Amino acid sequence: MSLGPSTPAIQSPPSVSAAQNVPRTPAKITIHPVALFSILDHYLRRKDDQDRVIGTLLGIRTDTEVEVRSSFAVLHSETSEQVAVDMEYHRTMYELHHKVNPKEVIVGWYSTGSNLNTYSALIQNFYSQETAPYQAVHVALNTGVEEGEQAGVKGYVSSPVGVLPKPENAAFVPIPVELQFHEAERGGIDLLTNTASSANSTSSQPVTDLEILESAIQNVSNMLDRVLAYVRAVLAGETKGDPAVGRYLMDTLGANTDDLEKGGFNARLQDTLMVSYLANLVRSQAEVSSRLALISA
Template identity: 80%
Template sequence: MPLGPSSSAIHIHPNVPVSAQNNPRTPTSITIHPVALFSILDHYLRRKDDQDRVIGTLLGTRTDAEIEVRSSFAVLHSETSEQVAVDMEYHRTMYELHHKVNPKEVIVGWYSTGSNLNTYSALIQNFYSQETTPHQAIHVSLDTGVEPGQPAGVKGYVSSPVGVFPKPENCVFVPVPVELQFRDSERRGVDLLTSTAVSENSTSQQPLSDLEILESSIQSVTSMIDRVLGYVRAVLAGETKGDPAIGRYLMDTLGASTDDLEKGGFNGRLQDTLMISYLANLVRAQAEVSSRLALVGAS
């Protein structure tokens, strides 16, 4: 379905963050899970040769000020110099199928690859705003880093109409902070893909055991502590100019009180560990006594 001819779309960078007080339905932050990003990248890799970008629907949950993007699916579309066409029936059919599997996830916006925000982006934004009414639709732009001079990254936007009598093709794209969130299972998968990508051979590695994951986590924490220690020593020696923001962050992190941890969670887990060890020894002793009685009875 064609969306119409081109006009103008504006992309601005405000000096102040988006405030939820002026419009309670305007999201102030976007959280994206790796599953959604992998789906977008897979869609981009499977695109046609003549396609500059791909688009799709974002699904997730929302609150008054935050949106969590949990998954996505591709939407068929085509762009020319005269018009853009989006298969809306395919979009609605895919959403109905997805809604049967995940009824808690709703349409929160759409995605596209590349960093080009043009008039067609404004038209597609207007379509998704109708799908998310009364809430605002978000737009996530994923730059794959393929084009020279364009680093890879993820950006989020909301739109605002322009003019006394705003048209669908005229809008302002206002940036919204985007954060990547991992679950434990997702982090293990991402770490496995990362280690496979940097390995010498292309064969996939086997998932790590819990003990190996613990060892890797301890090594990672040790490496980060060494980096922080090296930075602090360099600043104290005058070799590196100190960054006030980093200094405040380190003071807030390292100066946090550990009284609650020492008195509460640590002691509680220690008591649980001792109880499990005691019960295991008791069961082992009972099993040995039973086996010996069985041998005596047999003799």
């Protein structure tokens, strides 16, 4: 279905009670890696003549925050004269997704690139109807493939422009975006990051818990070396100290020292070693059982 300008009707101003019930504008967007990977996969599978791709964002929302947990692609075509979005496909996909994840609702839409034009305002108007009475958020993922463009993620909400605003007349107001992931997802994210930065972009197998712990300790050691070098340079007068950095270091090191004194690090280390020992024990027992079964056969 094509999205085009429409003539707005003259409406009476809302009452005071209705204005009080209007939901607040979200102050922050948190997005999970699964949603970002889905957007990037959609961009890689696009047609050659497509400059950008769009899709629906799903998640949960509070009074001040929108949490984007997943997304799915939406078919659309865009020319210099019009933009068409397959709304039936969008609604069918949402119904299927809602059966699997009933807690997730439509919170907005995404697009690749950094071009926000009249068509973006029309698409934003469509998704605002899907998320009413809440505002639809827009996440723009810049892949960095174009020259002069830096890769990154930006979030927006729309604000109508004019006395009698039209759907195609809207200003996109930026809001902060943060990447959020669960602790269980850290191993997979680290594996993808290391694979992407390796020379041949291949990885043999996922790393073990002990290897993850070793890598984390090494990263902490490197960060402590950088902090120590910075503090020594400030004390020697070689670098001008930043009060904000000093307060942050005091808060961070103070909290970590309390945890170490309480034995939290040793307890977590013992738990990791115990899990690794039990896993190796179960694997050895399984191998012995399989060999005994072969011998008896």
